Amino acid sequence: MDKYGLKALLPLIRREDQSADYDPSMTLGIDLTPVLHSLGISSDANGRQRVLDTFPSPWVETSRSEVEPRFFIPESFTKIPNILQSGSNNPVFNSVQQDHAKISLFQDETLFYLFYKHPGSVVQELTYLELRKRNWRYHKTLKVWLTKDPMMEPVVAPGGASERGSYVFFDPQRWEKCQRDFVLFYNAIM
Secondary structure, eight states, X not given: OOTTSHHHHHHHHTTOOOOTTOOHHHHHOOOOGGGHHHHTOOBOTTSOBOOGGGSOOTTTTTOSXXXXXXXXXXXXXXXXXXXXXXXXXXXXXXXXXXXXXXXXXXXXXXXXXXXXXXXXXXXXXXXXXXXXXXXXXXXXXXXXXXXXXXXXXXXXXXXSSEEEEEEXXXXXXXXXXXXXXXXXXXXXXX
């Protein structure tokens, strides 16, 4: 039997193998739930403990690139009074009329955050409408937001189905705006 294979793991789980070279606590791991209260970690909505969400990658110190992105609270969240519920850091959205007025005050990056954070909700629809007002268009195939570069006018193709020009894309993976030349087909945007 392979000493380090999956077949050797079953006797360890059942604690049948009591040899000196195996330490079951190291093989099976240690239950971290007793330390939850001392760490200040609470349960999620279903009562499950979300321990793994609070620990960084084991390679965070040796990684050449940044493993965990650095986030900040956008200024638009701190400038609008009464948008944060008391005791919570999540924005409160109560009525469509009030929410539409609040959302119109947000910066583009905050709107992108709300769009991707609340899929299939009224908040996503309101942010979609606000981004459209600001001349952003959602590319259905690439699944990214884009807008025309204000310094360059695109050239419309002879058939009128597309245009070539310089566009600003919002990359949700890197959370930044980047500019590039692109051929835009009108049926690919919303």
